[in-house]
Amino acid sequence: FASQTPLACKSFIQNCLxxxxxxxxxHRVVPGFCVQTGDPSNTGDGGVNGAYGGPFADEIHSRLRFRTxxxxxxxxANRPNxxxxxxxxxLDKCEELERKHTIFGKVADATIFNVIRIGEGELEEGTERPVHPVRITGAEVVVNPFENVVARTKKAADADEAAKDTAADGKGKVRQREGRAQLSKARKNLVSFDDDDGDGGGDDDDDDVSGA
Structure with missing residues (x-):
């Protein structure tokens, strides 16, 4: 749903790339409700920064609902934005989550049965932690609707090439210093998206699905 929730989609695609x-x-399985992932620490407490270097705004869209x-x-983190x-x-319709979480995609076709199997796994007693958690082994971006979202390693390589071109154009040390400054800036901020948060007006009530 790149048109309706661009912030979330950009972040997800960037992380996949x-x-x-x-x-x-x-790391979290709630039978009949949801399965949760996306934390590299696998504790449920990590992955808070995402692709933007910090939390980003909710995008609540009236046409995107937890109906299936x-x-x-x-x-x-149990608070807006x-x-x-x-x-x-x-794993089922979850109408209690309406206007509390940004919906940015939907599992396609028969893949839903893989998700259901994850949701049926054995849990550690008294917890939502799977005994044998399923891991993500790879991600492929088949269609990328955002031209400015590329792998960070590619952006670093492009910045290196730009710096070399600047140094080789024979226009002196000033241009060379400019190229190095651009390279440094690119390495510090390799993801540059439009700062259009578009707050979706999520509820202030406690959320049922948190980063913890």
């Missing part, structure tokens, strides 16, 4: 989710466990299983949405990298997939 960067292999940020590689090795992440589905397979909806993919951002987990948060606290989205990071963690996300969850619903």
């Amino acid at each position: 960067d292999n940020y989710y590689l090795g992440c466990e589905f 299983r397979g909806m993919v949405a951002m987990a948060n 606290s989205n990071g990298s963690q996300f969850f997939i619903t």
Whole structure:
């Protein structure tokens, strides 16, 4: 749902391109409700920064609802506009989550049965922690609707090439210093998106799916 929730979609795609989710466990399973992942620490307490270097705003869209299983949405820190990298997939309709979480995707076709199997795994007694958690082993971005979202390693390489071109153009040390400054800036802030948070007006009530 890139048009309706661009912030969440950009963050998710960026993390996929960067292999940020590689090795992440589905660390939380609530039978009949949701499965949750996206925390590289696999504790449920990490992954708070996501692709933006900090939490990003909710994007609540009236046409995106928790009316069926397979909806993919951002987990948060039990307060509005606290989205990071963690996300969850619903196992059933979850109308109690309406206007509390940003929905940015939906599981396609028969893949939902893999999600259901994750939701049926054995849990540690008295917890939502799987005994044998499923891990993410890879991610492929088949269609990327955002031209400015590329793998961070590629952005660093492009910045290196730009700096070399600047140094080789024969226009002196001033241009060379400018190239190095641009390279340094690129390495410190390799993801540069439009700062259009578009607060979706999420509820202030406690959320049922958190980053913890």
